[in-house]
Amino acid sequence: MDDRKTIAIVGATGAQGGGLVRAILDEPGSGFHPRALTRDPDAPKARELGRLGAEVVAADLDDAASLTRAFRGAHGAYCVTNFWEHFSPERELSQATNLAEAAQEAGLQHVIWSTLEDTRRWVPLEDQRMPTLQGRYKVPHFDAKGEADHLFTERGVPTTFLLTSFYWDNFIGFGLGPKRGADGVLALVLPMGDKKLPGIAAEDTGRCAYGIFNAGPDLAGQRIGIAGGHLTGEEMAQALGRALGEEVRYTAVSPETFRGLGFPGADDLGNMFQFKRDFNDDYCRVRDLAGARRLNPALQDFETWLARHGNQIPKS
Numbered sequence: 272m273d274d275r276k277t278i279a280i281v282g283a284t285g286a287q288g289g290g291l292v293r294a295i296l297d298e299p300g301s302g303f304h305p306r307a308l309t310r311d312p313d314a315p316k317a318r319e320l321g322r323l324g325a326e327v328v329a330a331d332l333d334d335a336a337s338l339t340r341a342f343r344g345a346h347g348a349y350c351v352t353n354f355w356e357h358f359s360p361e362r363e364l365s366q367a368t369n370l371a372e373a374a375q376e377a378g379l380q381h382v383i384w385s386t387l388e389d390t391r392r393w394v395p396l397e398d399q400r401m402p403t404l405q406g407r408y409k410v411p412h413f414d415a416k417g418e419a420d421h422l423f424t425e426r427g428v429p430t431t432f433l434l435t436s437f438y439w440d441n442f443i444g445f446g447l448g449p450k451r452g453a454d455g456v457l458a459l460v461l462p463m464g465d466k467k468l469p470g471i472a473a474e475d476t477g478r479c480a481y482g483i484f485n486a487g488p489d490l491a492g493q494r495i496g497i498a499g500g501h502l503t504g505e506e507m508a509q510a511l512g513r514a515l516g517e518e519v520r521y522t523a524v525s526p527e528t529f530r531g532l533g534f535p536g537a538d539d540l541g542n543m544f545q546f547k548r549d550f551n552d553d554y555c556r557v558r559d560l561a562g563a564r565r566l567n568p569a570l571q572d573f574e575t576w577l578a579r580h581g582n583q584i585p586k587s
């Protein structure tokens with residue numbers, strides 16, 4: 272008889288959930304079995320997870336009944352929403368409601384909610400230092416996740432709140448990597464001043480989540496922040512320069528300038544960096560490096576991540 276505990280993993284075909292699936296599969300004696308949730312079990316990434324040994328099931332965050340079915344019989348669930356697919360905090364809240372209800376109905380013993388700060392606790396809407404976005408948010412993709420925390424607690428779902436960090440992978444595919452300026456020099460443009468930006472290898476997010484499931488439901492109710500390093504823009508530029516084999520200059524712009532860069536979500540990200548800059552002590556303190564390493568002993572620091580992925584960073 273298979274007495275492994277099933278972990279239902281939302282976002283299994285993505286960065287966070289994928290890290291958790293691989294962390295479980297990498298350790299056959301873990302006592303856990305990954306159930307990968309996806310909207311399309313026939314998609315190549317989903318099929319690959321099945322080939323590696325995950326159970327692949329169909330579920331959609333917008334379809335509550337599909338989540339309840341996918342959570343049934345599981346011990347725990349990893350819950351994440353993808354703001355960047357729709358840019359709607361209201362939709363994230365609705366998806367989080369579906370997740371919390373499904374977790375309650377399935378009687379799960381341990382849930383991880385991938386969350387972020389509700390920045391309005393630091394910057395109320397009437398605070399003019401940054402614009403209010405989408406009517407009632409300062410950093411929409413943070414605020415909705417933080418606002419959703421109570422959806423799990425008020426339903427009595429035993430939940431660990433995982434405070435994630437900026438992925439260094441954003442330097443590869445999210446358009447935040449160094450850009451070549453008119454002078455031909457690569458510039459890392461961030462509105463962080465001389466403050467530290469907690470960062471992590473995206474897949475280590477899921478690998479830390481594995482450490483939380485391993486530690487067990489005793490961690491329910493706790494808020495756990497993770498990061499693989501806290502680096503200033505200058506420190507990241509220096510390390511990027513070494514990895515890319517050419518100078519990378521840190522250009523500290525104002526949040527106003529960043530918000531005006533014109534790409535989709537620039538205003539949200541400008542406010543986000545301003546929040547991280549202006550409340551840097553609070554933001555860094557909860558993202559404890561030693562704690563993250565205890566959860567995931569193979570946690571990558573920035574140099575390690577660069578050695579593995581630096582060659583994927585576009586130099587344009």
Ligand SMILES: NC(=O)c1ccc[n+]([C@@H]2O[C@H](COP(=O)([O-])OP(=O)(O)OC[C@H]3O[C@@H](n4cnc5c(N)ncnc54)[C@H](OP(=O)(O)O)[C@@H]3O)[C@@H](O)[C@H]2O)c1
Nearest residue numbers: 282284285286287309310331332352353354435436437438
């Ligand atoms: N970029 C960063 O630096 C950063 C840092 C911290 C937190 N975050 C947060 O991370 C979240 C995204 O997580 P990620 O980076 O792991 O995602 P990702 O790699 O972009 O992949 C998105 C995942 O979400 C799943 N998904 C999306 N909509 C779904 C739906 N309606 N029903 C079921 N599954 C759905 C997709 O599954 P299928 O396509 O297979 O259905 C896929 O596995 C965002 O909300 C973002 O705010 C990002």
